[in-house]
Amino acid sequence: MKDITVQRAAKVKKEKNKVKRGQLSRRKAITGLIFVSPWIIGAILFLIYPLVTSFWYALNNIRITPIGKNFNFVGTGNFTQILLSDPEFIPHIVDYLVSTLISVPVINVFALMIAMMLNQRIKFKGPFRLIFFLPVIIVSGPVMGMLSAEGAVSVSALNAQAISGAISNFLPYYLAEPISDIFTNMIMILWYSGVQILIFLSGLQKIDKSMYEAAKIDGGSQWECFWKITLPNIKSLILLNCVYTVVYISGNESNAIIVLIQRAMFSGTKEKGYGYASAMAWVYSLVVVLIVLLFAGLIMGRKDVYERQAKKVRKQMKKDRRTARKIERRNARNARKFKKAEKKGKFTSYEDFE
Amino acid sequence: MKISNKGSLRNMNKDKFRKLMLGSKDKEGILKMTLIYLLLISIGFIYIYPILHMVSTSFMTLDDLLDSSINWIPSSLNLSNYMQAAKSMDFWKSFLQSVIIAGLPTLCNMFSCALIGYGLARFEFPFKKVILAIIIFSFILPDQITMIPTYVLYSNIGILGTIWGFILPAILGMGINAQIYILIFYYFFQQIPNALIEAAQVDGVGYFQSFLRVSIPSSVPAFITVGLFSFVWYWNNSYLTQMYVTGVLQESGWTTLVVQLKNFSSNYSEYAVTANTTITSLNESINMSGTVLSILPLLVLYLVFQKYFVESVDRSGITGE
Incomplete structure (x- = not known):
């Protein structure tokens, strides 16, 4: 009886401690956002909202009357x-x-x-x-x-x-x-x-x-x-x-x-x-x-x-790489040619090919 | 060429002399050093010329001003200019209000910018790069573009003409030049070794606690730098102060020394009318006394904290990248 409870408790504990992958980094990200949140509110309140509003103002002729502001759209x-x-x-x-x-x-x-x-x-x-x-x-x-x-x-x-x-x-x-x-x-x-x-x-x-x-x-x-x-x-x-x-x-x-x-x-x-x-x-x-x-x-x-x-060196390196590739391709081509010739039995050694 | 004609001994001396004057590979020549000192001293003199002029003029009496033989040193140490300037500026009241208007937003700035800088420096989250880009861009953008809607906003929520007009943006990291402070803290908190903070977290301290207990104590120089600069820039800003706090026509009860200086002549004539005694009309000396009075607190601050001001650039890490 006691054994089972201990086992169950251990099981529960195990499940509790099981951490999903990426959870720590997510929690860190949220904490970071909390730290930065004053800035985000400030940016909306004192940067983005005023920017949009002042653009709207710029398109209007605004007269201040005792009742309130009187907007008159004038475009540009x-x-x-x-x-x-x-x-x-x-x-x-x-x-x-x-x-x-x-x-x-x-x-x-x-x-x-x-x-x-x-x-x-x-x-x-x-x-x-x-x-x-x-x-x-x-x-x-x-x-x-x-x-x-x-x-x-x-x-x-x-x-x-x-x-x-x-x-x-x-x-x-x-x-x-x-x-x-x-x-x-x-x-x-x-x-x-x-x-x-x-x-x-x-x-x-x-x-x-x-x-x-x-x-x-x-x-x-x-x-x-x-x-x-x-x-x-x-x-x-x-x-x-x-x-x-x-x-x-x-x-x-x-x-x-x-x-x-x-x-x-x-x-x-x-x-x-x-x-x-x-x-x-x-x-x-x-x-x-x-x-x-x-x-x-x-x-x-x-x-x-x-x-x-x-920049010069990089250009030179690029050029060198290109020539190296060219040489490689030529070698492969020659090798193929050589193999073909060898198959036909025209010559047996590399010296002959030369 | 010429040297070769002379005797060998004199030749040696001349060579040595030349080396001494023009310098060799490992030692600067006297000629060059004298030139540098001369230039530095003359430029330094030009730098402080207006201040010297200001101070010397502020002590002059009217007779001294008119006397063409007196150029720099006044005939007597005359403090009446200062008395009159101080009275017309309402010095003590303006001084105290200046301290409040510059000090409270500075405290808010220090706290909020530290928080934001810490968040940016120590955590990874989406759009971090965007936020940094916006911070830099908003530094370039002139204040005028956001000024009018902010003014309307303040008047709508009824905080126009109160200190809240400065405190509110400062709390939200949007005060005057707050972008610079955020970047200073950003750099500073990046320098704190990760192990220090992780050790604190192993000991069971949360993120916010580790910020308060570990990061803040180890970045005191950054706080001092930001505090001093923020104070000085709030103190010197009369444009936005007039706009949000004192009112363009000084209709709210607030005022600062710099704003008083801006309206010095009208203030002075007002004072001259109310004070029944016969006082001299506004002259150069009184103007200069007023100017000296308005910058005196900053001068004292500068002399006391000179080390932090002058080394601020090294500390800010602007040159570190």
């Missing part, structure tokens, strides 16, 4: 109005486009230069990093506005006026204007490169020193080392920095467009309002994404020396 009306008849939007977008396309490379080249200087065996590395990172902490729209209103963002010693005068003599207006802007707002450009300097610096420190030594033994100059070792190694960081710079510039409050969008949103005029501002935001976002894609294409599309060499 908002977009055509922005692109064709808004006196402010297009000039601002063009300004933004030109200044971004110029200042992103300038900021990144500058950051790379500073990072390479800091990467040398110099003293006071810490204090220098501290100074170069300081602007990241304190820079904000109003602070920047205050400083530029007081003329503190252009160093008088640089004599920006003379430089911009000289530039405008050589270049057409649409190019000269943004370039001289760079010189007058030199400090802003410098101030925006704090994070990039640190990213480049930590990337440079991770490059294997033995690579440079090997290059030196082979007689490579520092210039060659820079192009053939440093740049290919930090290529992904250049992309990262460019994207970061674009995002930073486009979200920054000294950017006139986002102020324009905010003003359009709260404007009481008949044609502006939420719908108009949403359409503006869509056009603006499209421009930003396109700029990011452009930089990504420019940087990742360019193959460096190693990639070119690797």
Whole structure:
């Protein structure tokens, strides 16, 4: 009697412990989803829903009445109005486009230069990093506005006026204007490169020193080392920095467009309002994404020396394989021929065949 | 060429001199190092020039401003500018509210982003790659595109003009720059050795418990980095703060130092009207004092936690891949 109960209990226990295959990984997947679930809710609530809604807004003219919002479907009306008849939007977008396309490379080249200087065996590395990172902490729209209103963002010693005068003599207006802007707002450009300097610096420190030594033994100059070792190694960081710079510039409050969008949103005029501002935001976002894609294409599309060499080697290997196959096939063919001839009894040895 | 004409002894010296100046294979030359130091120092000076200008101007009296012989050093340590700027900005109230507006979402950010980063780093589940791709893409997307519906949503559920407008997205991992924090935690939690967590699980600890007891204590630097950056970026953001919390016309009771600075001139004239005493009209010095006051807390924070700020990039693992 007792035996049976023990046996039964053991049986029950056995069944309980029997785990289906894949159950652990499924449980793990569910736990992972629980961990990520705040993000999923957030993405629906604060990313996907607003995206869809703002697209719907962009197709409407919205008037706010005491009863509620009054939607009036206008189709692409908002977009055509922005692109064709808004006196402010297009000039601002063009300004933004030109200044971004110029200042992103300038900021990144500058950051790379500073990072390479800091990467040398110099003293006071810490204090220098501290100074170069300081602007990241304190820079904000109003602070920047205050400083530029007081003329503190252009160093008088640089004599920006003379430089911009000289530039405008050589270049057409649409190019000269943004370039001289760079010189007058030199400090802003410098101030925006704090994070990039640190990213480049930590990337440079991770490059294997033995690579440079090997290059030196082979007689490579520092210039060659820079192009053939440093740049290919930090290529992904250049992309990262460019994207970061674009995002930073486009979200920054000294950017006139986002102020324009905010003003359009709260404007009481008949044609502006939420719908108009949403359409503006869509056009603006499209421009930003396109700029990011452009930089990504420019940087990742360019193959460096190693990639070119690797491609060459791969091509050569493919060719070799093909010839090897060819030779194999020919051998097989010859062997068949030989066998046939042997069957017919024409000759008995390989030498004869030759 | 020239060296060959001179005597052999001088030739040697000249060679040595050249080596010293231009450097050899294994030692940098003095010339190059001086050039680097000069460049770094001059660029460093340009970096802090606006701050020096700001601080020195903020101490000047009106006479100092007008006196062309005084360029950098004010004639006396004059604190009246600061007093007036602080009064017109309502400094203590704005300061406390700034701390709350930047601090609470930061705490939420730290918690939620750690949770999400942990989930992404340590578990395999379908659509993980998609989620990571969306996180990166949403970083590129400007805030403006989601701003208007969010504004409408907030006004519908009645949290516009309250701190909830910042806390709610932060809890759900959608705060300002939350994508960066999620990726920082993602990288950090990937570094924790699997054996550590498995050991905890063998001891009978659940997934969530092992996250709390094992993973969080071993990633304190990540928490500090994320906390500091989140605080600084919330503090400095006046665009979205005005939009969601303080209101564009400051109609809600909330305000922050940066928003006060944005409306500094109107605030100052308002203050000048209410204060009956004869006070000087708004000038450069008072503007600069206001600016200094608004960034002073961040400067203190930076100097105290400089190590965490400067090493943040190394810790974040951006360069690790």
